[in-house]
Amino acid sequence: MNFLRKIFEETGKLVEKGKPLSWAYPVWEAADTIFFSTNKQTSKGPHIRDNMDIKRTMFFVVIALIPCYVFGAYNIGYLNALAMEIERGIVGNTIFGFTYVIPILIATFVAGAICELTFAIIRKHEVNEGFLVSCALIPLTMPPDVPLWQVFIGTSFGIIIGKEIFGGVGTNIFNPALTSRAFMYFAFPTKISGDKVWAVGPDGYSGATALAIPANPVEYDTASNLFAANTQFDYSTLNMFWGLIPGSIGETNKLLILLGAFFLIYCGIASWRIMVSSVLGLVFTSLLFNLLNYLTVDGIMQAGGFPNAMLTITPLQHILIGSFLFGTVFMATEPVTSSHTNKGRWIYGFLIGVLTIIIRSINPAYPEGVFLAILIMNMFAPLIDYYVVQANIKMRLARNA
């Protein structure tokens, strides 16, 4: 330890103010405080401080994501073994999966670190640990086969356009990880959507995700029947919960996502209000659509586009398929880009649930609606807060009168 401490003290002298290498101070500071907690003192009141800091806050989110990584890797191996019709065992499957996950992870972190450090040096501010979370989230939203150069470009776009040009962590409008995801979705659609990308198999292997099945049925049937009729994968409710189905790396196992959610809520880092209200919004809207479709099927109501298999997905199925749960727990709750008031958080979360179902069900082009729903609500979060705060102002004005 002393040896390491000495290295930092020696190198620290090189980046002091006035030295030629002083521009590198933010990089040095980041490394220094990662290895040794800062000994920064309080200068005036409060003279004592809580032991929670941004490093730990951000790191806890990364911890919550680690199980999703492990399962994601296993699932890649499992689906590959299924496609290749071979046996590899749990460890073998996981190792196989990691050969896909780790390169994506490295590409993301290299891109993220370059952007963050460059901006820290140019702007002369300390490196904010928030980029670690963004970079840990991005690979989990990717298909396993995604080209690394696309990941590199996507991450850079997300960090720079989603965050840095607005002034960095704390002032960004859009969730950087989702900005990356959205950029790649629209820039490289062939590699991040469709049936071909979600499971690693032999050339030309294709496997429809649970969302794609009711979105493109051969002929109308209820979603439950369509799932049951699919012989390639087990789309039973239980298996969709356990997550041995095609999908982006981190989204499939719902148990681990829920565990992550409880962990973050228990630690007081993520807002349970957003999670609960977005599930409420999803349940409300999907029930409404179930009802609408029911009315058209029985001929009580006539409308173009009905009946639609997407409208027959039950609320529970909606929660389990696609990345709704992952997005709600880890993306929607991002503190900076979500609403900042508790009342606002209820509205913000609820509308994410509503928009997810609308985008999923009504528009066949985007079966995965949750990332768009969250980005749209990111945009409206300040507006929601504005009205919540205005109510407080009106209350005060009324008292004053």
Next chain:
Amino acid sequence: MQKITIKKGHNINISGFAPREFSNAPAQKFVSISPQDFNYIKPKLLVKEGDQVSVGDALFFDKINPEVKWPSIASGTISKIVYGERRAVLDIIIEVDEEKEKNIESDKQINLSSKDNVKEFIQKHNFWPFFTQRPFNKVVNPSDSPKCIVVSLADSSPLANDLSFSLAENKEYIISALSNLKKLTDGHLYVAVRGNNFSFLSDYDFINLIQVEGPHPSGNVGVILNKVNPLNQNEVVWTVQGSHLPVLGKLFSKGIIDFSLNISIGGPAVKPSYIKSRIGARFDLYKNSLLMENVRIISGNVLTGKQVDIDGFLGFYHSSFSVIEESFERPFIGWLHPGGKSKYSVFNAYLGSNKKSFDFTTLQNGSNRAFVPVDAWEKVFPMDIFINALARSIEANDIDEMEQLGIYECDEEDVALCSFVCPSKSDVGAIIRKGLDTIYFDK
């Protein structure tokens, strides 16, 4: 009796709470009054080094509000006037002459009937500095008429002086002080107490007794006001420190000027105790009780107090010294620490944290970062104010919005816990003060 229960907040579990008994200490030789303890004044000295003063004599006055004068808190000699940058007066140090003080006992009965009588009496004895106002937390303007007066006898700050103990012998003086305070306002006189402390006050119907419950900052004047009678724009509320009630009571009832004060000394780096002393006491008399070398001595509480040297003095409005260790430790990968005895957090982020009383040090426990709203401030801020939105409006220098969001109801001490819990290590108190300054100097 009205009861208010505060839910949002946090009682910091810091070690070194003073036991309820007085320990002996020699009499103070030096006391000081510092113009720096008073916001928004322009002091003009009336004395110079070497002058003889009697207790209560005016030492300086405020150029902006010349009728407000500051009393000498002891009889004796002005031994030193300490100047800081740009000749700001930091301390007026008085060498106490106890012989001289003995002669000022008095047993006359004072009867003050009207508001003007009381005001004149306060003016005559230079006692205005004991009266502070909200908003701005500054010494009152004597010509104002406050909408109400609040006194908190329920200080909830960490290691606070327990007034139910330290004021126990001063029952009559407290009542005399309160009855004269009531004459200063046409509105209510609110007195906040905790539990069954000061239950004798419920016999007096001129007092609006408020029983507060819940964690810090429930005993803060600002929080109590927010719950019982919120402060609106263009209104002024007066307050006095609960610990000063005996001083006021002695003056109002018998005309005695006596600045004795029972102070508490607490904190992890000192042997905690209560000591009979006086306003502006010097710390060095108690330096034998220090438990270690490298300490930070704080006049007031650990959240809002000011750092003083070992021969520094108690602030005018303070009634306690807190002492914590100056730590320079750099634990290896400390942010990954699992928890246990060495970590304290209001977040559930460390195993077993904040169960036992904790030895806090001066470590900030993290670097300053951009603000990330993880709902930490809101958990410990009990007023119906959007503190995050307010802080933003202050940073944006938008006076209209600050007023609309209720800046007048806030003071630094009310948001001190927000800074304590903030993972980004923001200083919320400084932001609030900046906003108040902006408004004050704009008008």
